[in-house]
Amino acid sequence: MSAKKKQGGLAGIVAGKTAICTVGDGHSLRYCGYDIYELAKHASFEEVAFLLLYGELPKISDLETFKKNLFSNRILSKEMKEILKLVPKDSHPMDVMRTGVSLLGNLSPEKPDFSNQDFVALQILGASPSILLYWHAYHYQNKELDFESSESVLECSTAKFFLETLHQRQVPQIWVDAMNVSLILYAEHEFNASTFTSRTIASTLSDLHSSIVGGICALKGPLHGGANEAAMELLSGLPNVESVLPAMQKKLDNKEKIMGFGHRVYVTNDPRNIIIKEWSKKLSNYNADNKNELVKSGLLTHDVLESSKDLYDKSEVVERFMWESKKLFPNLDFYSASTYHFMGIPTDYFTPIFIMSRETGWLGHIFEQRADNKLIRPNAEYIGSGDREFVAMSSR
Numbered sequence: 186m187s188a189k190k191k192q193g194g195l196a197g198i199v200a201g202k203t204a205i206c207t208v209g210d211g212h213s214l215r216y217c218g219y220d221i222y223e224l225a226k227h228a229s230f231e232e233v234a235f236l237l238l239y240g241e242l243p244k245i246s247d248l249e250t251f252k253k254n255l256f257s258n259r260i261l262s263k264e265m266k267e268i269l270k271l272v273p274k275d276s277h278p279m280d281v282m283r284t285g286v287s288l289l290g291n292l293s294p295e296k297p298d299f300s301n302q303d304f305v306a307l308q309i310l311g312a313s314p315s316i317l318l319y320w321h322a323y324h325y326q327n328k329e330l331d332f333e334s335s336e337s338v339l340e341c342s343t344a345k346f347f348l349e350t351l352h353q354r355q356v357p358q359i360w361v362d363a364m365n366v367s368l369i370l371y372a373e374h375e376f377n378a379s380t381f382t383s384r385t386i387a388s389t390l391s392d393l394h395s396s397i398v399g400g401i402c403a404l405k406g407p408l409h410g411g412a413n414e415a416a417m418e419l420l421s422g423l424p425n426v427e428s429v430l431p432a433m434q435k436k437l438d439n440k441e442k443i444m445g446f447g448h449r450v451y452v453t454n455d456p457r458n459i460i461i462k463e464w465s466k467k468l469s470n471y472n473a474d475n476k477n478e479l480v481k482s483g484l485l486t487h488d489v490l491e492s493s494k495d496l497y498d499k500s501e502v503v504e505r506f507m508w509e510s511k512k513l514f515p516n517l518d519f520y521s522a523s524t525y526h527f528m529g530i531p532t533d534y535f536t537p538i539f540i541m542s543r544e545t546g547w548l549g550h551i552f553e554q555r556a557d558n559k560l561i562r563p564n565a566e567y568i569g570s571g572d573r574e575f576v577a578m579s580s581r
């Protein structure tokens with residue numbers, strides 16, 4: 186590969202300044218100065234959302250107000266519900282999210298002077314899980330969710346709200362904790378493709394909804410957010426632990442990319458992987474120890490339980506193989522796949538969950554961009570034809 190090709194995709198280019206997040210030396214991750222390990226251990230997703238939006242960890246009273254405002258946006262308007270019913274059942278859930286957030290912009294546009302940006306930000310963040318959940322319940326559970334009539338809708342954490350509404354029943358606390366950590370890990374990652382897209386749109390002085398929809402579109406691809414779904418598909422295609430090595434070797438021989446491995450910035454490991462891998466193992470053990478109750482309560486189907494049996498072990502064999510053969514390490518997406526599967530989450534909802542979390546980072550970056558805006562408009566190196574005379578249609 187030529188040196189020029191290696192430098193493609195703006196690799197190694199500093200494209201702007203931010204005070205929100207740093208991947209530092211390529212081995213660590215900090216949000217507004219706080220180490221990701223500390224945040225994952227001690228914080229709630231809502232605290233981290235506040236931090237990313239406003240730059241400081243909230244005091245108790247700030248957090249209470251923030252949560253109240255955030256959670257009240259879980260209640261969807263009649264118009265939103267009607268449109269979600271019309272979004273086809275076989276749509277990809279990422280497209281449902283894109284449509285839903287875009288529709289919020291039709292129903293309740295941001296003011297042209299951005300004076301209601303805080304309100305709009307919480308509306309997008311609060312409504313996003315409900316958009317997916319409402320559409321899911323209508324098309325797959327034959328239910329029209331009535332968020333208004335449930336008190337817990339206005340009280341429970343994002344992690345608990347998502348899992349319990351999806352499953353329509355209580356879920357184990359360990360699942361809620363795992364989801365909380367996952368939302369924190371996915372929340373922010375400097376100038377990744379979707380964040381840079383959101384910032385670029387914001388730099389034209391476009392509105393918040395447009396900037397966030399742009400982020401969703403960039404996140405969808407398997408080289409970015411879509412990698413967690415692709416990693417699950419890879420793992421599901423490996424029938425047992427014994428099949429892993431020959432199947433993986435075949436993929437590498439065919440020059441296939443293995444989704445959930447490698448990173449543009451990290452060189453030897455992704456610090457988020459260490460955290461999510463632990464949670465994947467914890468959930469694997471928890472589910473194995475509690476399989477009868479999980480099936481009896483309707484939280485997991487026999488199929489999910491069966492496919493979960495050696496999922497963690499298969500993942501570890503893939504990880505070892507990738508390191509030994511290519512010196513590639515798992516990124517956050519790889520063990521997020523098994524973690525979500527262990528909680529009975531359908532695979533095509535993995536990337537939408539990423540949206541619900543990363544919207545916090547996108548919003549923080551859009552606010553930061555707006556605070557000191559300069560249109561993002563780089564130059565291109567021209568590699569096309571030299572000057573040519575126009576040729577009339579009849580002479581071509």
Ligand code: COA
Binds near residue numbers: 444517
């Ligand atoms: N599987 C197999 N080979 C991989 C690989 C993967 N996941 N990631 C990188 N490589 C190989 C490439 O084939 C390439 O090999 P070559 O030099 O022989 O052509 C080399 O490593 C460099 O890869 P490249 O894609 O150019 O690096 P990048 O910095 O542009 O890529 C990613 C970063 C994340 C896009 C890339 O690692 C990838 O596609 N990973 C899978 C998708 C994924 O997990 N995305 C989520 C990221 S958080």
